Amino acid sequence: MTDIPDFHGPHVDPPLPGHIKLTWYEPTGRVPRVRVVSHTCECRETTYELCAAAGRGFVRRTDRVEENVREIAWTSIATATRIFHQIMHGEAR
Template identity: 75%
Template sequence: MTAIPDFHGPHAEPPLPEHATLTWYDPTLRPPRIRVISHTCECRDTTYELCAAAGQGFVRRTDREKQTVHETAWTLTATARRIFQQILHGEAR
């Protein structure tokens, strides 16, 4: 039997003092299917997912402690990827 390797996504670095403040919105019910491209590790209370749907991208933020889900504005997938990278490096929240 082959063991399934333990997979953890990357951890988002703590926000830098000069980090950009993102605008977070309530989730929209646009397309019926959303694909998660990448995600942060599930070991933290707040997780981030880089998502794509209907030719656009966005970042979804889930706060399990507050039981809330928010997302950035839907935009070009390349822009959403940059935002996700900024979150990972502590450059945006």
């Protein structure tokens, strides 16, 4: 029998003092399919996903404690990618 190692994805850094406060909206559901480009580790209560759909990008936040899903306003994929990296490094929430 082979032991499967415990795998964790990337974890979000704690928010830095003076971090950017993002506005989070209820999901729009405006497209039938969304591609998750990158995501944070599932072991945390709150996860983040960099998503792309219909040539646009956005970040989705899932809070398992509050049982809600929110997303930032849809924007260019480049801008959404930059915001996702800011979240990962504690520069934005």
